[in-house]
Amino acid sequence: MTAERCREWRELLGAYALDRLPVGERAGLEAHLEGCAECRAELDSLAGVARLMPLADPGRFETAPSPPAALGDRVLAAVESERRASERESRGRRRWRLGLALSGVAAATAALAIFVLAGSGGEGAPEREVAFHSLPPRMEIETTLVPHSFGTEIHVYVSGVRSGTLCRVFLRDDAGRRSSAGSFRYRWGEDSEAVLTSALDLSNAAAVGIQVGRQTFEAGV
Numbered sequence: 001m002t003a004e005r006c007r008e009w010r011e012l013l014g015a016y017a018l019d020r021l022p023v024g025e026r027a028g029l030e031a032h033l034e035g036c037a038e039c040r041a042e043l044d045s046l047a048g049v050a051r052l053m054p055l056a057d058p059g060r061f062e063t064a065p066s067p068p069a070a071l072g073d074r075v076l077a078a079v080e081s082e083r084r085a086s087e088r089e090s091r092g093r094r095r096w097r098l099g100l101a102l103s104g105v106a107a108a109t110a111a112l113a114i115f116v117l118a119g120s121g122g123e124g125a126p127e128r129e130v131a132f133h134s135l136p137p138r139m140e141i142e143t144t145l146v147p148h149s150f151g152t153e154i155h156v157y158v159s160g161v162r163s164g165t166l167c168r169v170f171l172r173d174d175a176g177r178r179s180s181a182g183s184f185r186y187r188w189g190e191d192s193e194a195v196l197t198s199a200l201d202l203s204n205a206a207a208v209g210i211q212v213g214r215q216t217f218e219a220g221v
Contacts, residue, residue, distance in 0.1 A: 042183065136215075143219070169182060169198075
């Protein structure tokens with residue numbers, strides 16, 4: 001299945017996760033999901049946020065919640081950061097960064113998280129850099145966690161894994177519950193950075209985790 005063809009189906013995944021997809025489009029999407037593991041993984045990443053939607057209390061808001069005023073600037077800054085990534089040297093050597101194609105699914109996940117946790121008060125808190133230890137030889141995983149009012153922004157760096165490996169990122173709270181931040185495929189040789197979003201507030205997170213292929217790694221925050 002080509003990436004262009006999958007992009008058309010992935011635009012429908014948000015409505016499907018919320019059970020709002022028209023019947024005529026649902027049948028075609030379900031047929032596509034049976035043969036596409038990547039789209040199934042994207043749907044799984046949306047399921048956690050969709051389950052949180054009924055918990056939102058409209059009575060808490062005098063008007064409908066809206067994204068933070070600086071969200072647009074942060075998105076533009078992330079795009080500019082990717083453009084400059086190829087010009088940077090880190091730790092005295094060149095790093096091969098993750099490839100992450102921003103999609104409509106990732107945007108939908110961020111939008112849902114805003115409505116669920118708007119007003120949680122994460123803005124202005126310090127970000128946290130988390131390094132993973134006890135990894136297989138030549139593998140490296142680093143994350144930077146940035147708190148926001150809508151949840152937690154997660155910047156991910158991975159190296160030393162097979163190109164094309166599916167990576168799923170999540171935050172875990174003290175009770176052991178996982179909050180998905182989405183997924184991406186590692187592409188060796190692409191100089192870019194993976195930026196994902198979890199609905200879990202950073203103040204409630206006990207660990208950040210990443211499932212790389214069939215292996216899962218966690219680091220306390």
